[in-house]
Amino acid sequence: MKPLDPRLLSHAASARSFFVLGAALGVVQTASVIGFAWLVTHLIVSAIAGERVNELLPWFGALLAVIVVRSAATWGMEAVSARAAAKVKSELRSKLLASIARLGPAWLASTSSSRLTTLAGPGLGALDTYFSKYLPQLILTAIAAPVLIVVMAIWDLPSAITVIITLPLIPVFMILIGWATQKVQQRQWSALSTLATGFLEVVEGLSTLKIFGRAERQPARIRQVTDDYRVATMKVLRLSFMSGFALELLASLSVALIAVTIGIQLINREMSLEVGLFVLLLAPEVYLPLRQVGAQFHAAADGVAASEDVFAVIEEADAAPGGPQVGARGAFDAGRARPDSPRGDLVLSGVTAGYEGRSVLRDHSLVAAAGHVTAIVGPSGAGKSTLLAVVRGTVDAVGSVTVGGERLTGDARRAAIAWMGQSPSLIEGSIAENVALGQPDASPDEVRAALTHAGLAFLDADRMLGVAGTGLSGGQSQRLALARTLLRARRLDCPVVLFDEPSSALDAETERRIAAAFRTLADEGRVVLVVSHRTALVASADCVHTVERLEAVASA
């Protein structure tokens, strides 16, 4: 771990203001340390010289004031760093979500969602220690150490030289320990990710595991992964205590060395008591912040490891076609339709697309007229969903995709399309929240209208659903996803609406109703593409486009 990752400054604007404020408070703290040492020295020397308590009262007052200033500066630093930690975490989380949105569903499908959840949750949460404990001490080290060394050099050069020689040993030791612990720390972070993924998989698949009689094995598996995490954490803690001890020892020995030198000079009367005491009081203060940096180094490394993963995602999104996003809002606002979204026929020409070097569609063309419902049919695995993915831009493809003659790219593509996938992707929350996902300012009337068009007028919009939308039947979940797509298409006035198997779990009557909803969407001048195996739905479409398996095309 580097002492300070410059990417933190470039990706989190709040971190910059924290450094400015932290530096100002560091200067105040350093000044109060010098003032405190000087006043204590003066009071002790004066008391030994026989001055009366009355005469010393103003000095006691000054000492009290310095203590108050130092405490206030320390409190200020804690408050500023806690606030900065909260702001940076929220900034990085927003950027992470915006980057994930930019990278799109294809990228998301290839990444572990529990790993991302751990990253955005406890991973970034660990930045608290980095900001509230580690960075303030690092700032203080950068400011206090040089100033205190100069002050010591003015009064007693040999002590300053001793500090200059011994102080760099602490960072050297820290770097050596850091190298030794890097692997252990990474193992701990990956053990946490494995634990999260394993736990999520077991919880999600519990009913399946139960049916197949494999549920009994799961506690042992979870115990094993948890144990791995415990062992990794204990290793980090052991190293953390060991390195803390080593650094404390080093600092204490260095201060002892200065104390012995001063003691000898005092005995030989080569130094006054005033100078000796002043320098001796300053010496531990030079080492203190650096010792704290060392002590907090391991605790802070968790957050830094997580933030490195976050930066990797952000940088991957920035390098993706379309360039970097300005910020989180930019990415989400991109989802809003622009008034100048192109309208007209959807035309795919010469499209070749596939996965991992294997083509699923080759030189494929399609014209879907605006104002018409186009059904996409073909055998399972032929590439119908892939065709929709090409339109959405979530799969690598060559060839062109145009709407009204305009090429669909980047934000314009996102703004132009409303889409319903094969899985309803519901969330924990009310039915209204599920329908208005992505459109938080949708009115209750709009939500109700969407539910009615999707054949769910009987549902109470305020009814709460469980995790992943549990509490509805398969067909109801599908219709809820349909209502969400209808709401988006209407609110954002999307010229292209895509449905992937929208009626696989619906009865004939409901299917007829949603066919009517597609017709209304088409009558409003939109391109409506529906992938379906259902005869009734295909029969209600204006045109039918067939996607054949590539092998079948080749043999024909």
Ligand SMILES: Nc1ncnc2c1ncn2[C@@H]1O[C@H](COP(=O)(O)OP(=O)(O)OP(=O)(O)O)[C@@H](O)[C@H]1O
């Ligand atoms: N993410 C992916 N990675 C690798 N291969 C994939 C991926 N998604 C789909 N495929 C493959 O691409 C081919 C086309 O899949 P696609 O989902 O487009 O078919 P489909 O016609 O929609 O099938 P179905 O009617 O069963 O939904 C299949 O052979 C599938 O295995």
